[in-house]
Amino acid sequence: MVGGIRAVERCDALKRPPYSQGADMLFRPYLSAAHDATIAQLTAWMSEAGMTVRLDSAGNVVGRYEGAGDKSLIIASHIDSVRDGGAYDGPLGVMLGIEVVAALNAQNIRLPFAIEIYAFGDEEGSRFPASMLCSRAVCGQIDASVLDVADRDDVTLSAALESFGLSRDTFLTARRDPSELIGYLEAHIEQGPVLEAEGLALGVVTSIACQKRFEVTVTGVAGHAGTNSMTLRKDALAAAAEMILAIEAVAQAGPEDLVATVGRMAVGPNAPNVVPGEVVFTIDVRAGTEAPRDQAADAILQRIQQIAAKRETPASTRLIHDLPAAPCDPSMMDKLSRAVTSMTGKAARPIVSGAGHDAMAFAGITPTAMLFIRCKDGISHNPREAVDPVDVDLAFRAMLAFVQDLGTTDE
Ligand SMILES: [Zn+2]
Numbered sequence: 001m002v003g004g005i006r007a008v009e010r011c012d013a014l015k016r017p018p019y020s021q022g023a024d025m026l027f028r029p030y031l032s033a034a035h036d037a038t039i040a041q042l043t044a045w046m047s048e049a050g051m052t053v054r055l056d057s058a059g060n061v062v063g064r065y066e067g068a069g070d071k072s073l074i075i076a077s078h079i080d081s082v083r084d085g086g087a088y089d090g091p092l093g094v095m096l097g098i099e100v101v102a103a104l105n106a107q108n109i110r111l112p113f114a115i116e117i118y119a120f121g122d123e124e125g126s127r128f129p130a131s132m133l134c135s136r137a138v139c140g141q142i143d144a145s146v147l148d149v150a151d152r153d154d155v156t157l158s159a160a161l162e163s164f165g166l167s168r169d170t171f172l173t174a175r176r177d178p179s180e181l182i183g184y185l186e187a188h189i190e191q192g193p194v195l196e197a198e199g200l201a202l203g204v205v206t207s208i209a210c211q212k213r214f215e216v217t218v219t220g221v222a223g224h225a226g227t228n229s230m231t232l233r234k235d236a237l238a239a240a241a242e243m244i245l246a247i248e249a250v251a252q253a254g255p256e257d258l259v260a261t262v263g264r265m266a267v268g269p270n271a272p273n274v275v276p277g278e279v280v281f282t283i284d285v286r287a288g289t290e291a292p293r294d295q296a297a298d299a300i301l302q303r304i305q306q307i308a309a310k311r312e313t314p315a316s317t318r319l320i321h322d323l324p325a326a327p328c329d330p331s332m333m334d335k336l337s338r339a340v341t342s343m344t345g346k347a348a349r350p351i352v353s354g355a356g357h358d359a360m361a362f363a364g365i366t367p368t369a370m371l372f373i374r375c376k377d378g379i380s381h382n383p384r385e386a387v388d389p390v391d392v393d394l395a396f397r398a399m400l401a402f403v404q405d406l407g408t409t410d411e
Contacts (some may be wrong), residue, residue: 002102004393008096010045011087014079018283025084025383029151030122030133031043031059031160038079042094044121049098050105051117056173058137059121059166062139065101065112072240073403074184074366075100078123078134085124086385088375092392093187094119100399111407113182123358127160129360135358139365140175147171175364183332184362185402187371187395189387191355193378201344201391202398203351204337205328205370208360209257209286212297213321216243216304222269222277237267237276239313246303247283254296257288257352282320288352289325326360329367336369338403343394369402371395 001009013019014028018037023026028034039061046053046063053063061079064072077093090382097117104111118138125131128149136142147158158168180202190196195203220236244262251260265281283300302316308315351372359370373395376386382384 003099004396007099008389008392010095011091012089015087026081026087026130027083028081029127030080030165035121045098047100051101056174057166057170058134059164060069060134063117067111067114069112071180071182072116073182074118076117076118076358077186077188078120080122080126080380082124084383085381087387088189088387089380092189096187096396096399099396099402102183103400120358128157131356132361135239135361137174138176139361141361147283149151162295162376166391178365181366181368185369186357186359188357189375190287190372191380194351195374200349201374201394202340203370203372204333204340205353207288207328208326208348208353208357209288210290210293210325212293213222214283215318215320216281216315218279218313218315220277221295223275225273225275228275233275234313235275236279236313239307239311240279242307243304247300250296250299255292256290258296260285286354328369332367332369335405336371336402339398342399342401
């Protein structure tokens with residue numbers, strides 16, 4: 001078997017030791033023994049598909065299939081996983097890239113450009129407190145300060161690179177010159193329920209959502225839970241609860257791609273017999289473009305102040321994170337949509353990715369396209385992650401048609 005079916009089989013094979021650090025769960029952190037074993041296996045698969053293979057200075061496996069010209073189309077995704085993760089988030093995009101090259105090689109087809117398959121060592125940030133380390137290194141969007149971040153065992157990135165046979169001195173040289181590239185393609189499971197709900201195998205990403213994150217501190221008055229009457233207390237947690245429902249209402253009233261989440265909360269003093277005196281919580285707001293996100297964020301901050309004033313529980317808000325949207329390239333998107341339609345017989349579903357992906361880094365340096373594959377119940381970061389091999393094979397065929405279309409209409 002080849003194509004999408006084999007891509008799924010190979011992801012399944014990588015679920016177990018030595019490709020996973022856990023015997024009964026998948027965990028493949030960056031620069032681990034499991035990562036090393038996966039590099040060896042990928043090197044074999046890429047070579048067999050007709051590529052020359054190297055390990056770059058950031059620990060990415062890079063397979064190159066030569067074309068008539070020197071420039072490259074990068075097809076990529078990541079091979080690290082979260083702890084107790086699923087088999088397809090990341091590796092599936094790499095395996096599909098290998099299948100595309102294997103198919104071209106089997107038919108002796110050379111395109112006007114080279115294809116380079118990148119298997120990024122870190123995207124999830126599951127070892128070091130920094131995500132997309134590898135794609136950001138390749139895109140030149142990272143600086144040397146990152147080398148000093150440490151994992152939970154206090155091993156710095158710098159030390160981990162050394163013990164992997166790499167070097168802190170050359171880590172940043174993984175950077176590619178954008179003038180060598182014609183574009184970037186990434187296939188990934190959707191990690192959401194939209195395609196499944198609409199009965200579609202594939203979707204074409206229009207943009208990776210922009211994010212804004214805030215930290216809110218609500219100050220009430222702590223007091224005895226038995227003696228403070230309901231009319232006189234200033235309960236910071238009750239105020240925060242009203243704020244959270246208001247945040248949800250703002251997001252529900254917005255466009256489909258607008259989402260807002262309160263995911264973390266700390267209650268002080270956090271005791272059963274004390275009226276909460278202080279609550280700190282985070283708000284994460286995302287949308288496909290900046291305007292609706294900013295509009296929602298403004299409305300949320302305004303509602304928070306109204307509730308704070310009404311309840312006499314002052315709230316201070318702080319912006320802690322502001323990430324711009326990463327739009328996909330319109331021309332690449334058109335070509336990918338055409339390829340999807342020709343394989344599925346259905347119009348390609350445009351979809352905003354609420355989750356971050358390696359494609360975000362590349363959107364800053366080269367035309368980028370992203371293909372989403374339906375996954376069961378929208379589940380990811382979970383061993384129950386599942387795909388239908390039939391869908392994955394459609395993805396493979398669409399990707400093959402897409403690269404051949406690029407070959408005939410570009411350059
Ligand atoms: Zn992923």
